[in-house]
Amino acid sequence: VERRRLLGLLATAAAAGLIAGIPAGRGWIVGRLVPTATGPDRYRDVGRLRPEPAVGRPVPDPHPKNGTEVSDDQDAPSGADDRRAATLAVISRDALGLAPARSGGRSHVIERLTLHHSAVRLAEMRLAPSRLRGHQDYHLAQGWPDVAYHYGVDPAGNVYALRDPSIASDTFTDYDPAGHLSIVCEGDFGAQAPTHVMLASVALLVAALADRHGVSPTTLGAHRDHAATACPGDGLHRALPALRRRAEAHVRAGGLTIDLLDGAAGAVRVAVIEAGG
Ligand SMILES: [Zn+2]
Numbered sequence: 570v571e572r573r574r575l576l577g578l579l580a581t582a583a584a585a586g587l588i589a590g591i592p593a594g595r596g597w598i599v600g601r602l603v604p605t606a607t608g609p610d611r612y613r614d615v616g617r618l619r620p621e622p623a624v625g626r627p628v629p630d631p632h633p634k635n636g637t638e639v640s641d642d643q644d645a646p647s648g649a650d651d652r653r654a655a656t657l658a659v660i661s662r663d664a665l666g667l668a669p670a671r672s673g674g675r676s677h678v679i680e681r682l683t684l685h686h687s688a689v690r691l692a693e694m695r696l697a698p699s700r701l702r703g704h705q706d707y708h709l710a711q712g713w714p715d716v717a718y719h720y721g722v723d724p725a726g727n728v729y730a731l732r733d734p735s736i737a738s739d740t741f742t743d744y745d746p747a748g749h750l751s752i753v754c755e756g757d758f759g760a761q762a763p764t765h766v767m768l769a770s771v772a773l774l775v776a777a778l779a780d781r782h783g784v785s786p787t788t789l790g791a792h793r794d795h796a797a798t799a800c801p802g803d804g805l806h807r808a809l810p811a812l813r814r815r816a817e818a819h820v821r822a823g824g825l826t827i828d829l830l831d832g833a834a835g836a837v838r839v840a841v842i843e844a845g846g
Contacts, residue, residue: 656828657777660729664835665698667705670715674736680748681788682775686758686801695845697723697755713739718753726766728774742796758802772812776819777827786816
């Protein structure tokens with residue numbers, strides 16, 4: 570009976586891994602499973618940043634074709650509650666090479682998630698980090714305190730931390746960005762289709778941010794829903810219903826914690842991206 574129970578637990582863990590660790594990022598999203606508290610403390614726990622020391626971290630496989638790595642955490646205690654959460658790797662501002670944010674900006678309470686695109690084709694995947702730094706340069710030149718968006722996702726599925734989420738976005742369009750958690754997808758999705766890995770990463774990021782900020786994935790919308798703009802392009806806009814469903818499924822499967830890639834691990838990640846890996 571004990572053996573059957575063990576096998577049952579293993580099957581449950583494997584199923585949780587398959588559901589919670591849906592591949593995203595072609596080798597960039599490390600879907601390592603970690604135990605997550607449940608019950609009243611779950612949101613608090615999920616919402617906590619869990620950076621790990623750079624030393625000893627596995628170096629991500631730079632070959633996109635190899636896909637996401639998801640593995641069971643053998644050391645996790647197995648008990649009556651087997652809920653686990655996947656981890657979403659997010660490249661830190663420092664690793665990306667953003668300048669420090671200026672002081673100022675409006676603090677706000679996050680109520681919804683909003684998708685944008687940069688409206689400019691990205692010629693090569695390796696140019697994504699420099700494109701994001703370029704956004705910051707341009708936005709600082711507007712007198713804004715920082716890059717306008719809170720998170721970025723590139724066509725290879727890499728996810729980047731940008732503006733401090735507690736500071737409202739800035740915008741060139743006529744709407745109040747307070748309350749919006751802004752995610753920019755690199756590319757022009759009026760002219761091109763988003764990649765599958767980009768969409769997979771956006772769904773994972775939406776799930777992680779929904780948990781962290783206590784908003785539902787169903788609040789995910791598009792810039793064009795709030796202002797007179799084509800942003801984020803028809804190609805990304807039509808993906809919204811599927812993105813909401815996928816993000817909700819991730820949340821139901823146990824949610825995701827954000828694993829901030831900073832220090833040496835983040836620097837290596839960005840160097841590999843910029844080398845065209
Ligand atoms: Zn926009």
